[in-house]
Amino acid sequence: xxxxxxxxxxxxxxxxxxxxxxxxxxxxxxxxxxxxxxxxxxxxxxxxxxxxxxxxxxxxxxxxxxxxxxxxxxxxxxxxxxxxxxxxxxxxxxxxxxxxxxxxxxxxxxxxxxxxxxxxxxxxxxxxxxxxxxxxxxxxxxxxxxxxxxxxxxxxxxxxxxxxxxxxxxxxxxxxxxxxxxxxxxxxxxxxxxxxxxxxxxxxxxxxxxxxxxxxxxxxxxxxxxxxxxxxxxxxxxxxxxxxxxxxxxxxxxxxxxxxxxxxxxxxxxxxxxxxxxxxxxxxxxxxxxxxx
Amino acid sequence: xxxxxxxxxxxxxxxxxxxxxxxxxxxxxxxxxxxxxxxxxxxxxxxxxxxxxxxxxxxxxxxxxxxxxxxxxxxxxxxxxxxxxxxxxxxxxxxxxxxxxxxxxxxxxxxxxxxxxxxxxxxxxxxxxxxxxxxxxxxxxxxxxxxxxxxxxxxxxxxxxxxxxxxxxxxxxxxxxxxxxxxxxxxxxxxxxxxxxxxxxxxxxxxxxxxxxxxxxxxxxxxxxxxxxxxxxxxxxxxxxxxxxxxxxxxxxxxxxxxxxxxxxxxxxxxxxx
Numbered sequence: 297x298x299x300x301x302x303x304x305x306x307x308x309x310x311x312x313x314x315x316x317x318x319x320x321x322x323x324x325x326x327x328x329x330x331x332x333x334x335x336x337x338x339x340x341x342x343x344x345x346x347x348x349x350x351x352x353x354x355x356x357x358x359x360x361x362x363x364x365x366x367x368x369x370x371x372x373x374x375x376x377x378x379x380x381x382x383x384x385x386x387x388x389x390x391x392x393x394x395x396x397x398x399x400x401x402x403x404x405x406x407x408x409x410x411x412x413x414x415x416x417x418x419x420x421x422x423x424x425x426x427x428x429x430x431x432x433x434x435x436x437x438x439x440x441x442x443x444x445x446x447x448x449x450x451x452x453x454x455x456x457x458x459x460x461x462x463x464x465x466x467x468x469x470x471x472x473x474x475x476x477x478x479x480x481x482x483x484x485x486x487x488x489x490x491x492x493x494x495x496x497x498x499x500x501x502x503x504x505x506x507x508x509x510x511x512x513x514x515x516x517x518x519x520x521x522x523x524x525x526x527x528x529x530x531x532x533x534x535x536x537x538x539x540x541x542x543x544x545x546x547x548x549x550x551x552x553x554x555x556x557x558x559x560x561x562x563x564x565x566x567x568x569x570x571x572x573x574x575x576x577x578x579x580x581x582x583x584x585x586x587x588x589x
Numbered sequence: 590x591x592x593x594x595x596x597x598x599x600x601x602x603x604x605x606x607x608x609x610x611x612x613x614x615x616x617x618x619x620x621x622x623x624x625x626x627x628x629x630x631x632x633x634x635x636x637x638x639x640x641x642x643x644x645x646x647x648x649x650x651x652x653x654x655x656x657x658x659x660x661x662x663x664x665x666x667x668x669x670x671x672x673x674x675x676x677x678x679x680x681x682x683x684x685x686x687x688x689x690x691x692x693x694x695x696x697x698x699x700x701x702x703x704x705x706x707x708x709x710x711x712x713x714x715x716x717x718x719x720x721x722x723x724x725x726x727x728x729x730x731x732x733x734x735x736x737x738x739x740x741x742x743x744x745x746x747x748x749x750x751x752x753x754x755x756x757x758x759x760x761x762x763x764x765x766x767x768x769x770x771x772x773x774x775x776x777x778x779x780x781x782x783x784x785x786x787x788x789x790x791x792x793x794x795x796x797x798x799x800x801x802x803x804x805x806x807x808x809x810x811x812x813x814x815x816x817x818x819x820x821x822x823x824x825x826x827x828x829x830x831x832x833x834x835x836x837x838x839x840x841x842x843x844x845x846x847x848x849x850x851x852x853x854x855x856x857x858x859x860x861x862x863x
Contacts, residue, residue, distance in 0.1 A: 305686070305688075306688070308686070308764065308765045308766070309682055309686055309688045311678075311766075312678040312679065312681060312682040312686075312765065312766075312769075313679050313682045313683075313694070315674075315675040315678065315679075316675040316676060316678065316679035316740065317679070317694070319675060319731075319734050319735060320698075320701075320735050322716075322731075323713065323716070323731050323732045323734065323735060324701065324704070324709075324735045326712075326716065327713045327716060327732075328704060328709065328712075330712035330716070331708060331709060331711065331712045334711065334712060334715070341714065341715070342715070342718055387607070390600065390603070390604040390607070391604065393597075393600065393601075393604075394601070394604065400848075402604065402605070402608045404845075404848070405608040405609070405611055405612040406608060406611055406612075407844075408612065408615065408841065408844070409611075409615070411790055411794075411840050411841065411844045411851070412794070412837050412840070412841070413793065413794040413796065413811070413812040413836060413837060413840070414794065414796045414812070415796060415812050415813070415815050415816050415833075415836070416812075416833040416834075416836050416837045419618075419815065419816075419829055419830070419832075419833040420614050420617075420618045420830070420833060421614065422829075423617075423618065423621065423826050423829065423830065424614050424617060424618075426826070428630070429629070429630045429826070431617060431633060463611070463614070468855060468859075471852060471855060471856070472856070472859060475856060513859070513860070517859065520705075523705075524705050524707045526707060526797055527796045527797055531816060545707055548707075548708075548710065548711065549710075549801075552710070552711045552714070553714075553801065558711055558715065561711045562711050562712065565708040565709070565710070565711055566708070568705065568707075568708050569704070569705065569708040572703065572704075572705045572708070573703045573704075576702065576703040577703075583860065
């Protein structure tokens with residue numbers, strides 16, 4: 297009786313857990329293992345290769361495009377993660393002051409780009425920024441005096457990709473900041489007002505310390521997210537002009553899918569993987585500090 | 590304090606102005622799509638001179654858009670249903686049943702948050718090739734089925750269901766599957782719809798993987814397919830915008846209908862209780 301109870305329970309657990317675990321092992325765990333394994337071979341994209349030890353890594357570190365991509369990835373993260381966090385905070389401070397329906401409406405206006413597919417976002421911005429007919433060229437001309445083909449200019453390209461990325465994703469940051477701001481009890485501000493605190497003082501003494509944890513959360517989420525940039529770059533610049541927007545994932549794509557160097561591509565993927573694990577550990581530590589305090 | 594009142598109104602105006610500016614590219618895309626092609630580049634009018642829907646006609650009847658739409662619907666609905674069902678069952682077992690390896694499984698799932706799926710494209714592609722799934726809808730769906738955060742969110746919600754309910758159901762002779770689907774699922778219906786909508790939006794919007802795994806127009810999803818339109822027909826901005834708007838429609842509608850749920854799911858998956 298008890299034995300069959302136990303067997304029944306075991307069967308139930310297996311039936312419940314197996315679908316997830318099997319899919320996990322096949323399309324997740326195995327590819328993680330395979331990524332490492334491939335990176336030590338000279339395999340083409342399709343087919344087997346031979347063990348070559350650290351050759352792929354050594355070659356990589358002597359390749360100029362690798363350093364360019366590393367540098368550009370860092371540059372992009374800096375251009376997107378930090379401003380995206382600050383803009384999200386600034387907008388949240390403005391939106392949170394609104395009330396009722398007006399607030400919901402404004403929130404929708406800021407948030408709607410976030411749910412658009414990336415190719416829709418890039419299609420829209422290619423039109424808005426079109427060198428000849430783009431409406432945004434009117435604004436650009438205010439600064440430069442002439443229209444600029446922004447995605448074909450090595451100086452403009454990366455900042456503009458970052459700009460489009462911020463427009464696309466800021467809604468999410470805004471949402472997190474608004475949630476945090478709404479959690480601050482109103483009486484804090486009332487007390488501060490009674491004490492004659494100015495708006496700036498109230499922000500520095502109440503708002504800032506209380507939303508600091510969310511700020512670090514948003515910043516590290518952004519950091520991890522933007523290290524994985526591929527879609528917008530591929531659709532807007534394809535890494536150009538003159539490799540000025542070449543990033544790590546684009547290099548993985550190039551080595552793997554364009555040049556059919558499965559092994560070399562995996563080596564780059566491993567490096568990206570390690571960078572992201574490091575960033576995630578950093579985030580985990582920051583979150584733990586936040587929970588503890 | 591009249592100074593503060595004026596400051597408030599100025600801030601309000603500034604906020605509305607920025608919000609309008611922020612949404613302007615979308616407005617611009619919409620009105621471009623309903624202008625005749627010659628008007629698009631001839632003048633900068635903020636309201637179309639005439640409304641011309643020929644770009645939509647073109648997008649719907651002279652491109653592969655209907656096929657891409659079908660592919661997107663089939664793949665995103667499959668991803669959503671499968672992710673929800675397998676994650677929910679796994680989370681229920683993790684939350685409510687004591688079994689060997691439970692803690693290990695939980696930590697493995699937590700640790701996989703750190704793995705960027707983008708780093709796996711080469712090995713996943715090799716795998717799909719071996720399975721013969723390149724250029725198939727299954728090939729698009731499969732690697733999208735593991736969303737660790739859905740399991741974690743479900744587990745948290747299941748953990749907070751009062752134990753007495755489960756005990757009572759057990760006394761009534763319910764099995765674990767019955768308890769999950771008749772008791773825990775209805776109790777967590779809100780979070781289920783939230784997670785389903787967000788999974789659907791993510792699957793509809795997925796770009797990199799569908800782009801890599803499908804290179805024939807018959808298996809592309811909308812998100813990938815629309816990047817092919819201008820290659821084939823040269824730059825026609827009204828058409829491009831009509832195509833883009835049609836591609837975004839299913840997620841835009843889902844978001845507008847379920848705003849609160851989308852927000853809730855995003856908050857939960859970022860670790861902030863909504």
